[in-house]
Amino acid sequence: MRLDVVSIFPQYLEPLKLSLIGKAAEDGLLDLNVINLRDFTNDKHRKVDDTPYGGGAGMVMMPEPWGQALDSVNSDAEKRPVLIVPSPAGAVFNQQMAYDLAEEDQLVFACGRYEGIDERVIEYAQENFRVIPVSIGDYVLNGGEVAVMVMVEAIARLIPGVIGNPESLVEESHSDVLLEYPVYTKPASWRGREVPETLLGGNHHRVARHRRDEQIKRTAARRPDLIMKLDVDALNRRDRDA
Ligand code: 6GU
Numbered sequence: 001m002r003l004d005v006v007s008i009f010p011q012y013l014e015p016l017k018l019s020l021i022g023k024a025a026e027d028g029l030l031d032l033n034v035i036n037l038r039d040f041t042n043d044k045h046r047k048v049d050d051t052p053y054g055g056g057a058g059m060v061m062m063p064e065p066w067g068q069a070l071d072s073v074n075s076d077a078e079k080r081p082v083l084i085v086p087s088p089a090g091a092v093f094n095q096q097m098a099y100d101l102a103e104e105d106q107l108v109f110a111c112g113r114y115e116g117i118d119e120r121v122i123e124y125a126q127e128n129f130r131v132i133p134v135s136i137g138d139y140v141l142n143g144g145e146v147a148v149m150v151m152v153e154a155i156a157r158l159i160p161g162v163i164g165n166p167e168s169l170v171e172e173s174h175s176d177v178l179l180e181y182p183v184y185t186k187p188a189s190w191r192g193r194e195v196p197e198t199l200l201g202g203n204h205h206r207v208a209r210h211r212r213d214e215q216i217k218r219t220a221a222r223r224p225d226l227i228m229k230l231d232v233d234a235l236n237r238r239d240r241d242a
Contacts, residue, residue, distance in 0.1 A: 001104065001159055002031040004073040005148055006066075007111040008048055010034045012145040016152060024162040032152075033073070037061075040068035049114050058115035066110065066121040073108050074128050081106040083129035084151065085122065086144030090133035093151055095174040097134070101151075102158035109151070111144035177229050179219045181211040208242040 005013050013034045016022065024030045038046040049059035075081060082104050091097075101107060108129065110117065125131050136147045157163050173180040184195040198210040212235075219226050 001029070001102075001156075002033070002075060002106040003109070003152060003156075004033045004035060004106070005109045005111065005152075006035045006037050006069045006073065007143075007145055007148075008037045008113055009111075009143070009145055010036045012143075013149065016149060020162060021153060021156050024156060024159070027161070029159055029161050030156055035069060035073060037065050037069055040065040040072070052115065056115075060115050061112055061117040061121075063118040063121050063124075066117055067124060070108070070110070070121070070125055070129070075106050077128040079105070080128060080130050081108055083108045083110060083125050083131045084148075085110050085112070085117070085131060085133045086135070086147040086151075087112065087116070087133045088135050088138075088140050090135040092138070093134050093136050093147075093154070095154070098151070098154040098158060101155045107155070109144070109148045111148055113143040177219075177226050177231065178212075178215040178235075179223060179226070181214040181218070205242065209239075212239060212242075 005016075007013060016032060016034075017025065021030065021032070025032045037048055041047060047062070048065050049061050052058070052060045070083070082101065084101075084107060086109065110121075110125075122131060122133075134147075134151065136150050141147060158169065160166070163169060184199060188195045188200060196210065198206050201207075
C-alpha cells in the first residue's frame with residue numbers, strides 16, 4: 001500500500017518510521033511518503049496560510065500549495081485514490097473504516113492546521129480523489145498529524161504481513177462488538193491477588209465461557225452503548241463453536 005501524508009510539520013510524522021509500521025515500510029509492504037506542503041510554495045517565505053475572507057479569527061490554508069501537493073501525490077487519477085482529510089468535522093473513524101481503508105492501493109492524508117484548508121481545495125480534490133473527511137473522536141486537536149498517526153497505525157496493522165501473528169487480529173476488541181477480556185500471566189499469586197481459578201485449569205470450554213462472561217461484564221460497565229449493538233445470534237453461534 002502506498003501512503004502519502006502531506007503536512008507542514010513532516011517531523012511530526014517521524015514516529016511512523018518506528019516499530020511495526022517502520023518495519024513494514026522496510027519490508028516493502030508499505031510505501032510511506034511524508035511530504036512537506038511548503039515544498040509547493042513559490043515565494044521566499046514559503047507561505048501556506050492567509051487571513052479568512054469574511055473575517056474572523058485565525059488563518060486559512062491557501063489553495064495553491066495544496067493543489068500542487070495533491071496533484072503530485074496522485075498515483076492514478078482514473079482510479080481516484082482515497083484522500084483522507086483529518087478534521088474534527090469529519091465522520092468518526094472506527095474499526096470498520098480501518099478494515100475498508102486497508103484494502104486500498106493508495107491513501108493520501110491532507111493534514112490541515114490553523115482554521116482549516118480553503119474549501120475549494122476539497123471541491124477540486126473530488127475530481128481526482130474519493131475525499132473522506134475523518135475525525136478520530138469528539139475533541140479538538142491543533143492539526144491532523146496526530147490523527148493521521150492514529151489512523152495509519154489502525155489501518156497498516158490490518159495489511160497481511162504487517163503483524164507477525166494474524167491470529168491476534170481475530171480476538172481483538174471491536175473485531176466483534178464486545179471488548180477484550182482481562183488477561184493474566186505468571187505468577188498465579190501476586191501481592192495477594194490471584195489469577196481467576198478457571199484460567200489455571202485446563203478446561204478449554206470453561207476458559208472460553210469465563211472469558212466471554214468477563215467480556216460482557218466489562219463491556220456493560222465501560223461501554224453500555226455497545227451492548228445495544230450486540231448481535232446475540234452471532235455470539236451464540238460463536239459460543240457453540242468454541
Ligand atoms: Cl482528525 N483533526 C483535528 N484537528 N482535530 C480532531 C480530529 C482531527 N479528530 C478529532 N479532533
